[in-house]
Amino acid sequence: MSSNWLLDTLHAVGIALAFAAAGYACVALWAVMKGSRKPQRVPPDPTPPRPASVLKPLHGAEPRLYENLRSFCRQTHPEYQLVFGVRDPEDSAIAVVKRLRGEFPQRSIAMVVDPRVHGANFKVSNLINMLPHAEHDLLVLADADIHVGPDYLTRVTAPLADSGVGIVTCLYYGIPGPSLWSRLGRLFIDDWFAPSVRLSHAFGSTRFAFGSTIALRRDSLQWIGGFEALRDILADDFWLGELTRRAGLRTVLSDVVVGTEVSESKLKDLWSHELRWLRTIRSIAPSGFAMTFVCFTSPLLLLGLALAPGAFTLGLAALGGGARLLLHFLQRRISDQAFAWHEVLLIPLRDALLLMEWAAALAGWQVRWRGQVLHARGDGSAP
Known part of the structure; x- marks a missing residue:
């Protein structure tokens, strides 16, 4: 009885993770498409710009x-x-x-x-x-x-x-x-x-x-x-x-x-830089940051599939993975940088590294910035 309860719980958790990851990827794609629309043309302002x-x-x-x-x-x-x-x-x-x-x-x-x-x-x-x-x-x-x-x-x-x-x-x-x-x-x-x-x-x-x-x-x-x-x-x-x-x-x-x-x-430089960003974000919005893990699409979809294998979870993974790929393509177009198919292979690694950095950001407040060791505390100060 307890074994079946545990399996059912893990299955539900797997579906929930896959659903959350796929849902975030789709909503984020919508938001980027909405935000990247060209603004409506307005008549030029005859007033010269201020110095x-x-x-x-x-x-x-x-x-x-x-x-x-x-x-x-x-x-x-x-x-x-x-x-x-x-x-x-x-x-x-x-x-x-x-x-x-x-x-x-x-x-x-x-x-x-x-x-x-x-x-x-x-x-x-x-x-x-x-x-x-x-x-x-x-x-x-x-x-x-x-x-x-x-x-x-x-x-x-x-x-x-x-x-x-x-x-x-x-x-x-x-x-x-x-x-x-x-x-x-x-x-x-x-x-x-x-x-x-x-x-x-x-x-x-x-x-x-x-x-x-x-x-x-x-x-x-x-x-x-x-x-x-x-x-x-x-x-x-x-x-x-x-x-x-x-x-x-x-x-x-x-x-x-x-x-x-x-x-x-180097990895250590990238880790230090991004950990500073993440701990700074955590100091600004701690509650929201605690739920940020749903943004890391690839590892969550894989974990969801592992915990709840089946057609429904596979469909969620396909939906989330497709949205994540389209998001990557759209961001290349926004920045006028060429889309490289080999970079698609970096997406799972990028998402997994982010998940590890997120977990590390929860474990402390210390950051390094231009030779200084600071503490991104909850009140935003850095004594």
């Missing part, structure tokens, strides 16, 4: 730093300033900025070198040091590894004409290097992170903000206490958006999708 200052904190000569920063120098926006900042006067990123100054003499480019530290978050300390050099009231923050198109700045600042908008932020896709681990890192962004955001947004949530882009007005920043309010917080991008939302301002997810470098060449 903007782009703040880019730097730390070392990261892969393709020159190409990525150069994309910000080639904007069609009629009037804007670039403010780069480092803490170390020997930082190798300074030479890249000097090269850009020589190549774009017509562009307003400020280079801030300031070693002052204002809190546990060195990136925010950098921004605090850079802000006095920003000349304009529209501010755009973007990480050093972001690559953008020439109309990016005009498009991401346009919603700020509405006084009810607090920040504008952008989703991003991965630009991989030649290594296997870099390609798996791209799949983390494209096939898991971006669809999860699209799904959340499709159901009405705007509780997000990404370091890829945060555009806001200077008065909004001052209203929430400036960058100083974020100086001891690890997830500074999220909390910059969250504080504006608590002030009654809206968050806009731009239709602009930017690129980000994925340069990890």
